[in-house]
Amino acid sequence: MPAHPDSNLYPEATGLAKTLVDKHRTQQPLKLYAGWFCPYTDSVCHRLIHRKETNKQVQRVWLALEEKGIPYEYIEVNPYNKPDSLLTLNPRGLVPTLSTPADPHPRPLYESTVILEYLEEAYPDHQPRLLPEDVYERARARIWIDYVTSRIIPSFHRFLQYQPDESGEDANAGWDRARRELLSHLKAWTKEMHENGPFFLGEGIGLPDLVLAPWAVRLWVFDEFKGGLRIPGEGEGGPDEEIWRRWRTWLAAVGSRRSVQETTSEIEHYLPIYKRYADNTAQSELAKATRANRGVP
Ligand SMILES: N[C@@H](CCC(=O)N[C@@H](CS)C(=O)NCC(=O)O)C(=O)O
Numbered sequence: 001m002p003a004h005p006d007s008n009l010y011p012e013a014t015g016l017a018k019t020l021v022d023k024h025r026t027q028q029p030l031k032l033y034a035g036w037f038c039p040y041t042d043s044v045c046h047r048l049i050h051r052k053e054t055n056k057q058v059q060r061v062w063l064a065l066e067e068k069g070i071p072y073e074y075i076e077v078n079p080y081n082k083p084d085s086l087l088t089l090n091p092r093g094l095v096p097t098l099s100t101p102a103d104p105h106p107r108p109l110y111e112s113t114v115i116l117e118y119l120e121e122a123y124p125d126h127q128p129r130l131l132p133e134d135v136y137e138r139a140r141a142r143i144w145i146d147y148v149t150s151r152i153i154p155s156f157h158r159f160l161q162y163q164p165d166e167s168g169e170d171a172n173a174g175w176d177r178a179r180r181e182l183l184s185h186l187k188a189w190t191k192e193m194h195e196n197g198p199f200f201l202g203e204g205i206g207l208p209d210l211v212l213a214p215w216a217v218r219l220w221v222f223d224e225f226k227g228g229l230r231i232p233g234e235g236e237g238g239p240d241e242e243i244w245r246r247w248r249t250w251l252a253a254v255g256s257r258r259s260v261q262e263t264t265s266e267i268e269h270y271l272p273i274y275k276r277y278a279d280n281t282a283q284s285e286l287a288k289a290t291r292a293n294r295g296v297p
Contacts, residue, residue: 003081004283005281005282006081006276006282009078012036013265014266014269015264017262019262021036021074024074025073028071028072028073030070030072030101031072031098031099032073032098033075033077033086033089033095033099035095036265037265037270037273038079039214039215040059040112040214059214060112060211060213061098061116064119065119066262067210068119070123079094079095080284089108094285096110096112096115098115113149116211117131130210131206141206141208144192144200145208145211147185148212149296150296152186152189156182156215157286158181159179159181159229160225160277161287162174162175162226162280175226179226183229187244190246190247197246198252199254200250209254213260217251217254217255224274224278225274225275232244234248
């Protein structure tokens, strides 16, 4: 069987993210098995064309650990060349996977949104709290956390993996349909944000922010590979001007977060990985699910 195309991807975090990883190499009861490139576990780059100004990476779980100041050990693994150390914890061999402290043996956890909720409940004294105290507001936050995973990420990947010849429809029409679908999901999500923010739930960062941030700061992939997503710039939003203004406020707040800055790797190592998605030759579970028109793995 030919080697997985990502089995030889760049082996470790670079730039600021490497500095952070180096601080978290010593043994800790809580262990994060991560891939430096992975938005579920790991990092994000900002727009390539602004690479001189910003080059950010984020990750759902890594960000939550950093935001909350929870002690953890970072263990880099390549989930496309799954080591036994990962498979024994998570039979699906996906990152992020967590090894949690317990007697007599540590216990594994996986699925990024499950891990995020676990961290929130298992470390109640660690601030900030990332979900609202109010029961209704907490439930409502979960609707929009789910929306990211069930709507935004699949449409992100449908656009990124879109190939003009695949459906027989006019190439421009197909491209435009995929692009608009993603825009409409981002708009629907943005409409639900706290009016002033700057974050989704208000002044403080929360789980809705952490679940979307890794993809939001990777929107540069569409400029690089797909002719642009074309989010309206200031004054160009027409009837949706207020919504896109709110989006820009949110994106700036997320992008300037210290935790985001410090989980940043260097952009050039993402390019070959995202090129395979853009060419629709990537073989990750996510890429295959997108091709088969299934939800995310
Ligand atoms: N639903 C999982 C998805 C995790 C996931 O797809 N991780 C990717 C890396 S970003 C992975 O491990 N892929 C390995 C593979 O596709 O075999 C989560 O939210 O944690």
